[in-house]
Amino acid sequence: MERREQAVVRVPSLDGVTRERFLRDVYPRREPVVLKGMELGPCTTKWTVDYLSEAAGSKEVKIHVSAVPQMDFLSKNFVYRTLPFDVFVRRAAEVKHEDYFLSEDEKYYLRSVGEDVRKDVADIRKQFPGLAEDVQIPEYFEKEQFFSSVFRISSAGLQLWTHYDVMDNFLIQVTGRKRVVLYSPRDVPYLYLSGTKSEVLDIDNPDFEKYPLFVKAKRYQCYLEAGDVLFIPAMWFHNVISEEFGVALNVFWKHLPAECYDKSDTYGNKDPTAASRAIQILDRALKTLEELPAEYRDFYARRMVLRIQEKAYTNDYG
Numbered sequence: 001m002e003r004r005e006q007a008v009v010r011v012p013s014l015d016g017v018t019r020e021r022f023l024r025d026v027y028p029r030r031e032p033v034v035l036k037g038m039e040l041g042p043c044t045t046k047w048t049v050d051y052l053s054e055a056a057g058s059k060e061v062k063i064h065v066s067a068v069p070q071m072d073f074l075s076k077n078f079v080y081r082t083l084p085f086d087v088f089v090r091r092a093a094e095v096k097h098e099d100y101f102l103s104e105d106e107k108y109y110l111r112s113v114g115e116d117v118r119k120d121v122a123d124i125r126k127q128f129p130g131l132a133e134d135v136q137i138p139e140y141f142e143k144e145q146f147f148s149s150v151f152r153i154s155s156a157g158l159q160l161w162t163h164y165d166v167m168d169n170f171l172i173q174v175t176g177r178k179r180v181v182l183y184s185p186r187d188v189p190y191l192y193l194s195g196t197k198s199e200v201l202d203i204d205n206p207d208f209e210k211y212p213l214f215v216k217a218k219r220y221q222c223y224l225e226a227g228d229v230l231f232i233p234a235m236w237f238h239n240v241i242s243e244e245f246g247v248a249l250n251v252f253w254k255h256l257p258a259e260c261y262d263k264s265d266t267y268g269n270k271d272p273t274a275a276s277r278a279i280q281i282l283d284r285a286l287k288t289l290e291e292l293p294a295e296y297r298d299f300y301a302r303r304m305v306l307r308i309q310e311k312a313y314t315n316d317y318g
């Protein structure tokens with residue numbers, strides 16, 4: 001039988017990259033890079049389960065709870081629950097639980113949010129001021145570009161679905177080991193998107209009958225160790241497995257002028273307003289094509305695709 005495998009690329013690692021070198025040599029390439037040996041402050045040694053529980057106390061957090069390791073956003077095989085932060089951290093760090101919601105080996109995931117999710121962005125300095133003091137965020141962008149800093153705490157084995165965000169991102173792995181698989185924005189035709197997420201959940205054993213084009217997506221892969229920082233440029237898809245219980249903080253910042261982003265976006269994943277408007281106009285154009293019989297609709301749809309390719313694709317997108 002024909003062997004079907006994606007091309008695999010190792011995400012490069014760079015040691016001790018200064019702000020100046022990052023901005024000159026790394027950032028303009030718009031490709032993921034693992035930055036090693038960054039000065040992150042005392043968090044990498046201090047943030048044990050006991051310390052985190054003590055420092056953040058019983059502040060309530062909303063978490064994902066899943067009976068299986070692979071969370072499925074389509075079938076919603078996980079539930080949202082609220083726990084005091086200290087209880088959550090202890091449960092996320094253990095494998096079998098005495099107290100649980102779904103099953104004794106359920107898994108936990110925190111993606112921190114602002115005070116009011118509809119209005120406020122996640123900012124560790126506001127929601128977890130005691131812990132924020134322990135982290136030195138690499139300031140490789142201007143202060144005004146800062147968007148959010150998001151706490152991500154995960155049980156061992158939990159897998160977060162493939163998705164993209166619209167901001168540039170430093171994923172700071174404070175403790176624990178993690179595998180990250182990334183796909184380039186140019187591979188979007190092969191990723192079977194539903195909104196900002198890929199419908200291909202099992203990226204290691206994909207169903208090629210259901211997702212035949214997925215084999216064409218080039219798989220960029222890296223392992224993050226405690227203290228590593230992964231630069232994820234905006235629109236790069238990423239899929240994350242926490243191989244161990246781990247604590248991460250990710251920082252989103254604006255790459256485009258501030259007015260390009262959707263003001264109601266508190267997660268950093270709403271498409272820029274011009275993109276949303278263009279998609280709405282396209283939907284109207286598709287509705288208009290329905291006025292034609294199938295043969296004509298097909299012909300004019302193909303012509304429209306050609307026009308989009310000719311006018312809007314950049315040269316190096318292949």
Ligand SMILES: O=C(O)CCC(=O)C(=O)O
Pocket residue numbers: 152153154160165169170171238240248250
């Ligand atoms: O590390 C994680 O748990 C997920 C990271 C992520 O999705 C992000 O930084 O946007």
